[in-house]
Every structure is written in structure tokens, then in C-alpha cells.
Amino acid sequence: xxxxxxxxxxxxxGGRDLGRRRGRSGxxxxxxxxxxxxxxxxxxxxxxVVASQIGGPVAVQGAYALVSLVAAVGLQIFTGxxxxxxxxxIAFTAVGAWAYGLLTIDPTLxxxxxxxxxxxxxxxxxxxxxxxxxxxxxxxxxxxAVAPFLMRLNGLQAGIATFGLLMVVGQVxxxxxxxxxxxxxxxxxxxxxxxxxxLVLVAIGVIIVSWVxxxxxxxxxxxxxxxxxxxxxxxGINVTIHRVIAFTISGAVCGLGGGxxxxxxxxxxxxxxxxxxxxxxIAILVLGGTRSLWGAVxxxxxxxxxxxxxxxxxxxxxxxxxxxxxxxxARPIILGATLIVALMVRPDGLTGGRELTWPxxxxxxxx
Amino acid sequence: xxxxxxxxxxxxxxxxxAYSGVKALRGxxxxxxxxxxxxxxxxxxxxxxxxxxxxxxxDRPDEGAIMLDGTDITGWPAHRLARTxxxxxxQRGHLYRDLSVRENVEVAALATGRSRAEARGDxxxxxxxxxxADRSEQPARTLPHGLERRLGVARAMATRPNYLLLDEPAAxxxxxxxxxxxxxxxxxxxxxxxxxxxxxxxxxxxxxxERIHVIVQGRSYLEGTPDEVRGSQALVEAYLGRSGTQ
Ligand SMILES: Nc1ncnc2c1ncn2[C@@H]1O[C@H](COP(=O)(O)OP(=O)(O)OP(=O)(O)O)[C@@H](O)[C@H]1O
Ligand SMILES: [Mg+2]
Numbered sequence: 249x250x251x252x253x254x255x256x257x258x259x260x261x262g263g264r265d266l267g268r269r270r271g272r273s274g275x276x277x278x279x280x281x282x283x284x285x286x287x288x289x290x291x292x293x294x295x296x297v298v299a300s301q302i303g304g305p306v307a308v309q310g311a312y313a314l315v316s317l318v319a320a321v322g323l324q325i326f327t328g329x330x331x332x333x334x335x336x337x338i339a340f341t342a343v344g345a346w347a348y349g350l351l352t353i354d355p356t357l358x359x360x361x362x363x364x365x366x367x368x369x370x371x372x373x374x375x376x377x378x379x380x381x382x383x384x385x386x387x388x389x390x391x392x393a394v395a396p397f398l399m400r401l402n403g404l405q406a407g408i409a410t411f412g413l414l415m416v417v418g419q420v421x422x423x424x425x426x427x428x429x430x431x432x433x434x435x436x437x438x439x440x441x442x443x444x445x446x447l448v449l450v451a452i453g454v455i456i457v458s459w460v461x462x463x464x465x466x467x468x469x470x471x472x473x474x475x476x477x478x479x480x481x482x483x484g485i486n487v488t489i490h491r492v493i494a495f496t497i498s499g500a501v502c503g504l505g506g507g508x509x510x511x512x513x514x515x516x517x518x519x520x521x522x523x524x525x526x527x528x529x530i531a532i533l534v535l536g537g538t539r540s541l542w543g544a545v546x547x548x549x550x551x552x553x554x555x556x557x558x559x560x561x562x563x564x565x566x567x568x569x570x571x572x573x574x575x576x577x578a579r580p581i582i583l584g585a586t587l588i589v590a591l592m593v594r595p596d597g598l599t600g601g602r603e604l605t606w607p608x609x610x611x612x613x614x615x
Numbered sequence: 616x617x618x619x620x621x622x623x624x625x626x627x628x629x630x631x632x633a634y635s636g637v638k639a640l641r642g643x644x645x646x647x648x649x650x651x652x653x654x655x656x657x658x659x660x661x662x663x664x665x666x667x668x669x670x671x672x673x674d675r676p677d678e679g680a681i682m683l684d685g686t687d688i689t690g691w692p693a694h695r696l697a698r699t700x701x702x703x704x705x706q707r708g709h710l711y712r713d714l715s716v717r718e719n720v721e722v723a724a725l726a727t728g729r730s731r732a733e734a735r736g737d738x739x740x741x742x743x744x745x746x747x748a749d750r751s752e753q754p755a756r757t758l759p760h761g762l763e764r765r766l767g768v769a770r771a772m773a774t775r776p777n778y779l780l781l782d783e784p785a786a787x788x789x790x791x792x793x794x795x796x797x798x799x800x801x802x803x804x805x806x807x808x809x810x811x812x813x814x815x816x817x818x819x820x821x822x823x824x825e826r827i828h829v830i831v832q833g834r835s836y837l838e839g840t841p842d843e844v845r846g847s848q849a850l851v852e853a854y855l856g857r858s859g860t861q
Binding site for chain 2 (some may be wrong): 465468469471472475476478479480481482483484485486487
């Protein structure tokens, strides 16, 4: 269709921008768009600064929160955009952690602790940036390799099939001693190369990657498939291709998260990467709102802050004449109950699946 | 009726399709030429929507072939056909509900090879044409029914099709809206697009179609001009007699 003139309206269609929105777009719209990147990044940065100022256990919790953030943002790239469930993303985190551990543990230590390793793995030693790059690549590559098998499924079938991937990967990492410790044992001695100030830069980098992805053509088309899987092919959208792209990027980010986990936890063991971690990341994302980057960020922040508070209270806090404490074991109950209440009140998550809005413009519109 | 130039048509040739025993289509031959409006009518369950699914790659025939401008495209996936100039709407709407009205249209333009700027321009024009411009930033799910139907057509047009297949696009529109809608369909055909129009509103069909194809129980039953079809006693028995005076 090149030009279309209708007797009804006399309007011309095709190739001509009538510029209706020009007035409202321009610089303020650009600012609002940039704010969806700057806002979350700023919040993550400030949160990290606060945690590192408080120091002690709070700084440690902050480091784990940044790792969770990377995994949650990674999962959001796929699940949030495609609307397809995945219970398998921790598999990418696991291989990322494995790669990072194998590359950074000192070879002498490695030979003693992991005697069955392939010789190239036993000898290799890389600085942390290289190890993180490899963790990212390995996660992305595994995702890309399994995507053609998984991406035809929808809904709960997709969720369970991805869970199958997690089971397979978990089993391989547990028992294959040529690429890790002997059955179920831990890889120890991962160097502490990623203090908070480096972690936060990586996390902000991931936020930027996610933001760039969300604005790419492929993400816009995938979002349409999420909204209506029937109509999407009729609009010319190849559902499988766009799902594979998202799944691969998402797997890469989760692989990077695995590298961060290894550097933060210093000990890597296959049992870490199971149902517990899987559902924690999903809970974080659902709590914040799966459909936005802001949801992944806010979900992580709220979840981690609450969790830290509960850990703190478990130790007992003196307020004047009283000692406030919660019993051992109450933490998961409170976290779980919070999740239930939050989802009852806000079924689409705390953010409602929307991106962060630019506060000034909202105020101006109201006035 | 003669096919003027077989290389400028979308055609179903001898189509059969059964679903676990139910014979939805059992011998359909229909040709949609560029620039014409072809009505497709038949009682409920006659196989109209099934035929649209065949023509748009949503489903494959058990027997028969789908020809696009002289090429056998049987078995092509729907997304490829959409990019090759075959667009459709759906009886049940199927809008991208939580995306904005504008994004519904832009996405279809982007997916069929438009640049961002072109997609934006096309969407602006189409939303004006279909009377949804002032609602372009709200989610599609908030549209009133009449606009919902029109947005479906706008989204299909955003693929810049040569053939446009409309499955009951006027259902639920009021008299005034139907009149306007008929004009829009005529103007689309006037640009060289072949339009297949399914509707139970016989008055609309008679008003805008050059030819009308009748399907009954999965078979091509008769085809002719509105006058020929109107005068057909067989049609009255097969169709109007059974499904009332719609
Ligand atoms: N995917 C399917 N699975 C099973 N049966 C189907 C399927 N699609 C269509 N049918 C059956 O094929 C027949 C034709 O259905 P179709 O929807 O094409 O009719 P229609 O002419 O569009 O009717 P209406 O006017 O009600 O829209 C019906 O009996 C229907 O139940
Ligand atoms: Mg139908």
C-alpha cells in the first residue's frame, strides 16, 4: 500500500507522519524514556552506597542482593517480554558460576581439590573480567542451544520443560567430576575479586543491557506475542525467532549472575542452584512486576531489604527497655506471607508491570 | 466468471480439511483478485473462518493448494505470508490488549519490514483513517467495541498487504459505523488491495462487494454478483432460509 485516499475522511495514509504527537514528545518524552533507565540505575547505586556505609552483614546482604538483581533482570528479559514461564534460568546461573569458579580458582588449589578435571580446565587461570565474560558466554550459549527445543512450548508446559533443563544441568554439574568437584562437593577458594563497588557497576551494566533490549525491535515484537500469540504471526512476527533471541540474552545475563554469585559466595556447589534459588528469583520478579525492568529492580530491593531486616531481627534488637526479636524459622513464614499479601493487593506486582515514570512530568500534567 | 490474471490473485484450489472427523471444508475453490471486494457468506459453521485460516497460513489443508500470485504457498507459515502481502483480522478480535493502540499498529509495520520512522508514520495515518487517533496512547483493551474492530483492520493494513481477509469485521457495529466502514473497505480496494469480506450483515455485503461467494457445509455453493446472488432461490433455501433474516 503506497497511498490511500478515502472519500470518507480525505486523509492520506502511508509514509507520511502527521506529527500529531510531536507536541507532547520531543525533549520531555525523551527525558521520561531516559528516566526509565536512569531511575532504576540510580536507585541501585544509592542502595549499594547505603549498604556499604552501614557495612558488616548489611554490606554482605547488599552484595547478594546485587547478584539476585542480575538474575532477576536476566529472567525478566525473557519471561517479562515473552510472557512464557521459565523455571530453568538458574541452570544458566549454575553454569556461569561453574565457569567463573573454574577460571579463577588458583590452579595449584584446583589440582588438589578437583583432581579429575580435564587438564585444560585444571591449568587455566583467568582474571575476573575474563571469567565474567566466559560465564556470560556459557550461559548464553547453553540457552541458545536448548532454545529451539523449548521455545515452541507455552504456559505451564514451557515452565515445566525449562525445569527439566534445570534438573539435567544440576545432575551433570553434581556428578561430572571432569568439569568440577567430585559428586556434590564444593568448589572452594574462589577469590574475592568483586567487592560491592565492582558488583554495582556490573549490575548497572546489566540494567543498561536490559533497557537497550527492551527498546529494540525484537523486544517490541516479542511483547506483541505475549499479548496475543494468535495474532502475532498474522502481523508478520516469527514468534520462535524472537523468543530464541530473548532466551539467549536472558541466559547470558543469568550466566553472568552465576559468575557474580561465585565471586560473592566464594564457594560454589551444585546444590545451591536448585528449586530454592529458582523460586526466590521468580518471587522477586513477580513481587516487583514481571513486565518491567523497574519491576525486577524494585522487587529485588524490597525483597532484599525485608530479608535483611528479618535476619537483623532474628538476632534481637534492643529498643529502650524491650528486646524485639523474631523466633528462628519465622523468616520464611513472614517472607511468604508478605508475598501472598502483596500479590493479593497488587496482582501485577508492586510496579504493576510499568516502568518508572518521570515524577516531574506527572506533576506537571496534574497541574 | 473468469480469472483475468492468475498471477495477481490469492486462490484456494480444491481445499479439504477435517478436524478429527468433522469435515470443515470439503471442496472449496475461491479466487480473490487484487482490487476487488469479494464477499464470503454462509451459515454458522459453514467453514468461512476455516477457509481464512487456510489462506493465511494459520492451518494447512488436507487436500488442495493455496496459490499466491501464481506461486504455490501451501504450508507456508503465517508470519511469512503476512510479510508476503496477505493480511487478516480475526472473528474474535485478538488485539494486543495491554499494548497501546498505536503500538498495535506499529508492531505490525515493524514486523513486515518498515523502519521505525516509517512504522510511526504509517500508524499515524492508519489511526487517523480508522478514527482511533485521539486514543492512540491508551491500551487497546480500553477501546469501545466498534473501535476494537477497526483497530484490527488498521493493524492488518499496517502490513501493507495486497490481500486483506476480514472475518466479520463489522460485527457489533451500529448502522452508521457500518456505513462508514463499508466506505473504508471500498477505498482500500480502490488502492489495489483484494479484500475478502466475511459478514452476516447481508446489506453490507450487497453494498460493498463486486462478487459474492457462498459456502455451505464446507463446499463452494455458488458465486456471483450481488444481483445474481440475491435472485438465487437456491441461496434463500441454503442460507437465508436456515439462519433467519440476518
Ligand atoms: N480447530 C478446529 N478444531 C475442530 N473443529 C474445528 C476447528 N476449526 C473449525 N472447526 C469446525 O469446522 C466447522 C467450520 O467452522 P468455521 O469456524 O470455519 O465456521 P464459520 O463459517 O466461520 O462459522 P461462523 O459463521 O459461526 O463464524 C465447524 O463445525 C467447526 O466446529
Ligand atoms: Mg467464523
